[in-house]
Amino acid sequence: MMQPKSADPMSRYRPSAELIAILAVCALFVVVPALLNNDYLLNKVARYLVLGMLAMSLSLSWGYAGILNLGQAMSFGLGSYAMAMTLKLKTVPVHTGPQGLPDFMVWNNVAQLPWFWWPFESQTFAILAGIAIPAAVAAALGWFMFRGRVTGVYVAIITLAAMVVLNLVIIDQQQYTGGFNGITDLAQLELFGIAFDAYGRSTYYLVTICMAAALLGAYAFTRTKAGLIIQAIRDHESRVRYFGYDVGAYQIVAFALSAAIAGLAGMLYTIVMEFASPTFLGVQLSLSVVVWCAVGGRQSLLGALLGAILVAGVQGALSESATFLETWTLVMGGLFVLIVLFLPKGLAGLVSSLWALIRQRPFRPFRGVHGIGQTEGGA
Amino acid sequence: MNPYLQLSNVTVSFNGFLALNDLNLDVSKGELRCLIGPNGAGKTTALDLICGKVKQSAGSIVFNDTVLDGLEEHRIARAGIGRKFQVPSVFRELTVSDNLRVACAQHPGVFSNLRPGHRQADDEAVERLAELVGLTDQLKRPAAFLSHGQTQWLEIGMLVAQNAALILMDEPTAGMTAQETRKTADLFLRLKGRHTLIVVEHDMGFVKAIGDVISVMHLGQLLAQGSACEIEANPAVRKAYLGRGGITNA
Numbered sequence: 124m125m126q127p128k129s130a131d132p133m134s135r136y137r138p139s140a141e142l143i144a145i146l147a148v149c150a151l152f153v154v155v156p157a158l159l160n161n162d163y164l165l166n167k168v169a170r171y172l173v174l175g176m177l178a179m180s181l182s183l184s185w186g187y188a189g190i191l192n193l194g195q196a197m198s199f200g201l202g203s204y205a206m207a208m209t210l211k212l213k214t215v216p217v218h219t220g221p222q223g224l225p226d227f228m229v230w231n232n233v234a235q236l237p238w239f240w241w242p243f244e245s246q247t248f249a250i251l252a253g254i255a256i257p258a259a260v261a262a263a264l265g266w267f268m269f270r271g272r273v274t275g276v277y278v279a280i281i282t283l284a285a286m287v288v289l290n291l292v293i294i295d296q297q298q299y300t301g302g303f304n305g306i307t308d309l310a311q312l313e314l315f316g317i318a319f320d321a322y323g324r325s326t327y328y329l330v331t332i333c334m335a336a337a338l339l340g341a342y343a344f345t346r347t348k349a350g351l352i353i354q355a356i357r358d359h360e361s362r363v364r365y366f367g368y369d370v371g372a373y374q375i376v377a378f379a380l381s382a383a384i385a386g387l388a389g390m391l392y393t394i395v396m397e398f399a400s401p402t403f404l405g406v407q408l409s410l411s412v413v414v415w416c417a418v419g420g421r422q423s424l425l426g427a428l429l430g431a432i433l434v435a436g437v438q439g440a441l442s443e444s445a446t447f448l449e450t451w452t453l454v455m456g457g458l459f460v461l462i463v464l465f466l467p468k469g470l471a472g473l474v475s476s477l478w479a480l481i482r483q484r485p486f487r488p489f490r491g492v493h494g495i496g497q498t499e500g501g502a
Numbered sequence: 503m504n505p506y507l508q509l510s511n512v513t514v515s516f517n518g519f520l521a522l523n524d525l526n527l528d529v530s531k532g533e534l535r536c537l538i539g540p541n542g543a544g545k546t547t548a549l550d551l552i553c554g555k556v557k558q559s560a561g562s563i564v565f566n567d568t569v570l571d572g573l574e575e576h577r578i579a580r581a582g583i584g585r586k587f588q589v590p591s592v593f594r595e596l597t598v599s600d601n602l603r604v605a606c607a608q609h610p611g612v613f614s615n616l617r618p619g620h621r622q623a624d625d626e627a628v629e630r631l632a633e634l635v636g637l638t639d640q641l642k643r644p645a646a647f648l649s650h651g652q653t654q655w656l657e658i659g660m661l662v663a664q665n666a667a668l669i670l671m672d673e674p675t676a677g678m679t680a681q682e683t684r685k686t687a688d689l690f691l692r693l694k695g696r697h698t699l700i701v702v703e704h705d706m707g708f709v710k711a712i713g714d715v716i717s718v719m720h721l722g723q724l725l726a727q728g729s730a731c732e733i734e735a736n737p738a739v740r741k742a743y744l745g746r747g748g749i750t751n752a
Contacts, residue, residue: 343618344616346618347615347616347617347618348603348615348624349612349615349616351596351600351603351604352604352615354593354595354596354600355593355596355600355601355604357595358593358594358595358596359591359592359593359594361555361575362587362591362592362593363604364574364575364576364579365553365575365576365579365584365585366576366579366584366604366605366607366610366660366664367576367579367580367607367610367664368576368607368610368612369576369610369611369612370576372611372612373612376612376616
């Protein structure tokens with residue numbers, strides 16, 4: 124009688140397997156620089172980590188809240204441009220003199236700095252904006268969609284369309300945005316007296332810390348009651364309403380949180396890549412994120428993160444190898460089809476089924492006793 | 503005194519078909535009202551209307567001095583109305599305990615539910631509820647694995663968790679064994695008084711066991727109302743059920 128009762132509260136304070144796995148992965152990425160004495164590779168790992176963060180943010184909205192956002196790269200791009208704008212303005216005194224303009228504006232005969240560039244003189248503003256603007260845009264878009272009870276494929280179409288519109292505007296307004304070329308030739312970010320060189324360890328650690336913070340923050344969100352309710356909404360949206368929950372409000376919060384993380388990832392991407400480009404909010408990247416998420420397991424934050432790192436890593440390796448130079452997209456496409464067909468919960472689903480199998484074997488007789496005890500306690 | 507729940511002259515039209523036609527229905531506080539009627543009488547539509555799933559084209563609904571006309575579903579739920587659906591509607595991918603946790607909806611606001619630790623606060627309630635509906639040993643399993651009867655019980659448990667003042671039950675004993683049905687009847691009798699219940703049911707044995715007042719609906723209108731004996735003796739009711747083997751086999 125006593126044992127099952129005391130077993131439950133214990134598990135309440137014990138960290139879940141998911142949390143242990145998250146901490147282990149974060150620890151692993153912290154020690155990577157010690158094992159990898161190559162600045163070029165370190166930059167590459169940092170890049171994959173940022174993409175992992177982006178996939179993780181989609182897992183939050185797609186896997187947990189059931190909102191398939193095909194325009195996840197829009198938030199990523201907004202964050203990326205916010206960082207690029209402030210880093211570009213820092214180069215002005217060097218490139219074109221103290222009263223000058225960013226170089227591409229000079230080439231496009233722009234007379235004075237457009238108003239929306241002004242606040243980006245402040246790096247603090249830019250960093251806040253890189254998170255707040257994507258979140259606010261998502262909240263506004265979400266307000267229209269979820270108040271109007273738009274669901275499923277229509278959400279996918281609207282988000283994709285919104286991203287394409289923004290992408291076209293950025294390309295079109297070349298004099299203010301750098302157009303096709305994006306914003307290049309940036310200064311280094313300096314924070315608390317540390318300069319973040321894209322190929323330095325400081326940048327790698329900045330990315331790792333942000334990734335860990337975002338991952339733990341997203342995990343904490345999924346563990347709150349609101350996190351539970353968004354999963355209930357994913358499962359059976361209308362049923363949740365009859366319990367008194369404002370479904371639209373929950374969807375907007377989840378959607379905006381996901382966008383905020385994607386915005387943070389976008390800022391880091393600018394630092395790691397040393398430029399911002401319209402391709403950062405392009406259809407190709409945005410759909411790749413969906414693939415990474417599906418491969419890793421969209422209902423697992425860690426699964427999506429590792430899925431992105433794995434697929435983007437393999438993609439990188441294949442596209443650089445001589446044997447697969449022509450066929451790597453075919454290989455990736457085949458892999459994706461196989462996983463979607465045979466592992467609907469992605470690699471994370473595979474791991475958790477294997478884990479359950481391993482755990483079950485040695486403890487089977489013990490679990491039987493446990494089960495009987497519980498029934499007695501309940502009756 | 504005004505009735506607790508009052509439907510006055512409500513009409514619901516589905517593309518011209520009047521599912522409810524000028525229906526009047528009063529329920530007083532603490533009552534357990536059974537709603538019966540032949541297929542297509544509009545029983546489920548009446549429940550759908552009260553909980554906001556469908557909107558009326560005419561008439562008005564007042565619950566506990568609140569006018570429900572045109573309110574969104576979650577506002578109606580917050581006013582104190584809970585609903586159990588005919589096809590058991592639970593969150594199939596979530597575990598039984600998470601289902602019950604979602605149903606503990608005393609604080610429905612999104613920001614109050616962002617605080618950490620809130621989820622644990624419901625744990626005690628979840629254990630108590632699981633015991634009430636006999637699902638203690640199923641707490642960690644996804645609801646999709648439950649049998650039909652267990653799913654019905656889970657949804658009933660969720661309604662108890664929601665602790666709504668007015669509970670609308672649509673065929674709660676469908677798919678249950680005779681023994682489970684008896685247990686359900688016991689539970690409903692316990693809920694009566696603290697909660698007000700409206701139960702749509704076909705099983706006359708069950709209706710007789712739990713109901714004080716029975717309302718009979720036919721063609722979207724209230725046909726008769728009274729105790730089980732009065733209803734069975736009512737010629738209009740007999741006529742409505744004609745050719746269906748009588749009311750007891752409805």
